Amino acid sequence: MMREITNEELTELLILVQAQYGYDFTGYATSSIKRRVLRFLQLANVTLYDLKYHITNDPDFFIWFKQSLTVNVTEMFRDPHFYRKLREVVIPVLATYPVIKIWHAGCATGEEPFSMAILLHEAGLLDRARIYATDLNDANLQKAATGIIPLPAMKHYIANYQMTGGTADFADYYTARYDNAIIHNELRRNIIFSQHNLVTDYVFNEFQLICCRNVLIYFNRDLQNHVTDLFCRSMAPLGFLALGTKESLLFSEQRNKFEVVSLKDKIFRLKNDQAKC
Amino acid sequence: MTRPNADIVVIGGSSGSIPVLIKILDGIPAGFSIPVVIVVHRLKNVDSDLKAILGSRHTITEPEDKEPVLNGHIYLAPQNYHLLVEEDRTFSLDYSELINFSRPSIDVTFAGVADIYKERSIGIVLSGSNKDGAEGLQAIIAAGGMGVVQDPLSAEYTIMPEAAIAMNTAAMVLTPSNIITTIFSIPGNRQTM
Ligand SMILES: C[S@@+](CC[C@H](N)C(=O)[O-])C[C@H]1O[C@@H](n2cnc3c(N)ncnc32)[C@H](O)[C@@H]1O
Numbered sequence: 001m002m003r004e005i006t007n008e009e010l011t012e013l014l015i016l017v018q019a020q021y022g023y024d025f026t027g028y029a030t031s032s033i034k035r036r037v038l039r040f041l042q043l044a045n046v047t048l049y050d051l052k053y054h055i056t057n058d059p060d061f062f063i064w065f066k067q068s069l070t071v072n073v074t075e076m077f078r079d080p081h082f083y084r085k086l087r088e089v090v091i092p093v094l095a096t097y098p099v100i101k102i103w104h105a106g107c108a109t110g111e112e113p114f115s116m117a118i119l120l121h122e123a124g125l126l127d128r129a130r131i132y133a134t135d136l137n138d139a140n141l142q143k144a145a146t147g148i149i150p151l152p153a154m155k156h157y158i159a160n161y162q163m164t165g166g167t168a169d170f171a172d173y174y175t176a177r178y179d180n181a182i183i184h185n186e187l188r189r190n191i192i193f194s195q196h197n198l199v200t201d202y203v204f205n206e207f208q209l210i211c212c213r214n215v216l217i218y219f220n221r222d223l224q225n226h227v228t229d230l231f232c233r234s235m236a237p238l239g240f241l242a243l244g245t246k247e248s249l250l251f252s253e254q255r256n257k258f259e260v261v262s263l264k265d266k267i268f269r270l271k272n273d274q275a276k277c
Numbered sequence: 278m279t280r281p282n283a284d285i286v287v288i289g290g291s292s293g294s295i296p297v298l299i300k301i302l303d304g305i306p307a308g309f310s311i312p313v314v315i316v317v318h319r320l321k322n323v324d325s326d327l328k329a330i331l332g333s334r335h336t337i338t339e340p341e342d343k344e345p346v347l348n349g350h351i352y353l354a355p356q357n358y359h360l361l362v363e364e365d366r367t368f369s370l371d372y373s374e375l376i377n378f379s380r381p382s383i384d385v386t387f388a389g390v391a392d393i394y395k396e397r398s399i400g401i402v403l404s405g406s407n408k409d410g411a412e413g414l415q416a417i418i419a420a421g422g423m424g425v426v427q428d429p430l431s432a433e434y435t436i437m438p439e440a441a442i443a444m445n446t447a448a449m450v451l452t453p454s455n456i457i458t459t460i461f462s463i464p465g466n467r468q469t470m
Pocket residue numbers: 070071072073074075078105106107108109112134135136137140196197198199212213214215218244372
């Protein structure tokens with residue numbers, strides 16, 4: 001088993017990937033991307049030398065590698081408290097817009113936008129909402145587009161849902177088939193899944209709410225600043241930005257552009273004078 | 278045995294480690310200035326007041342992503358994330374797969390600290406009923422740092438300390454009181470700043 005790679009070896013590998021395929025992972029947090037690479041070496045049972053050889057010569061191998069580099073774990077109504085805050089504080093503001101535009105950046109396999117759709121549905125707003133759900137990873141997006149979630153996981157999400165203050169019968173939101181739950185089509189109709197790389201892609205619309213949860217932790221500080229700036233420029237005046245529970249704007253260059261809506265739930269709002277930063 | 282100054286102490290514990298941690302924290306002198314990072318296995322949604330339990334005498338913080346690792350601070354790895362350290366001595370959090378059935382995993386934090394702090398790191402493995410920590414301690418010792426294991430005779434659960442000792446013949450085996458006197462009273466670690 002390979003226990004170590006040096007920072008130089010890591011950089012060399014990431015530059016090779018960038019040069020050959022255009023995916024730029026060089027701004028990812030060194031400590032965690034290193035762990036991802038080591039884990040892949042173990043999984044694929046190859047040496048670093050083999051890895052570079054395969055990446056250079058085999059695009060399919062690269063796809064597998066790329067897919068394993070990102071952490072794709074997600075849940076419906078992850079951190080129920082956060083969703084409760086959305087219901088109480090953010091959704092009532094969104095309700096004042098004729099068209100509601102929300103961006104889930106780094107949506108993984110879709111559990112987060114599905115949860116958002118349920119909140120909007122319960123607030124009677126889903127019909128005039130557009131939920132843009134983007135991710136770097138095609139396999140995640142393909143899975144998200146099916147609307148399928150394993151049934152055992154769904155059981156756990158029911159508890160999450162109830163903790164958000166949800167009172168509907170959760171089972172009404174999906175159809176169970178064998179070991180899977182399929183989220184109802186009406187809930188997914190206004191979700192648009194598409195590929196978007198936060199590192200290299202640009203502003204593509206303007207949103208009143210951007211959710212980017214548990215994605216920035218994988219980036220180093222410079223890249224975090226770059227992405228937060230992208231969010232600022234993708235935001236409607238007085239737009240909301242929601243991050244993961246352990247993520248903070250405190251250490252970012254853009255901290256002064258936002259006011260805190262909930263420190264605990266990591267919900268921020270673009271200040272009045274920062275319209276179009 | 279004389280030790281050079283260290284820049285960080287990491288402590289890993291599982292079942293049966295809380296009373297030991299409380300004892301160790303109580304024994305940390307006020308002038309102890311290097312960062313102490315604690316990684317404890319917790320049941321999901323249980324012990325969420327661990328920070329309060331441990332923090333009767335000291336302020337303990339659960340770091341957020343990219344928070345700087347500061348001298349004189351005691352940190353507790355947040356529930357459900359692996360805790361890592363970056364080259365610029367800031368914390369990074371990582372929500373990837375469980376390691377040794379655990380997240381946070383002691384191995385992950387110890388190996389990360391070894392990578393950054395090298396010979397200036399001290400790792401301490403306490404009571405527990407899982408093998409997490411053994412490999413991490415190996416990484417610290419391999420990087421030239423100091424490895425310490427709670428004496429299994431003093432531990433409520435022995436699997437973890439025994440696994441750490443089995444993998445690390447160079448580790449010092451100490452009772453909780455000796456951990457306090459040996460590690461937390463190293464003159465070089467008490468420099469005030
Ligand atoms: C841990 S998941 C977070 C999922 C969800 N937001 C949540 O909190 O449950 C991180 C996601 O970020 C995506 N990601 C990583 N780098 C990205 C990038 N450069 N651009 C867009 N998405 C990225 C990964 O593919 C993965 O799906």
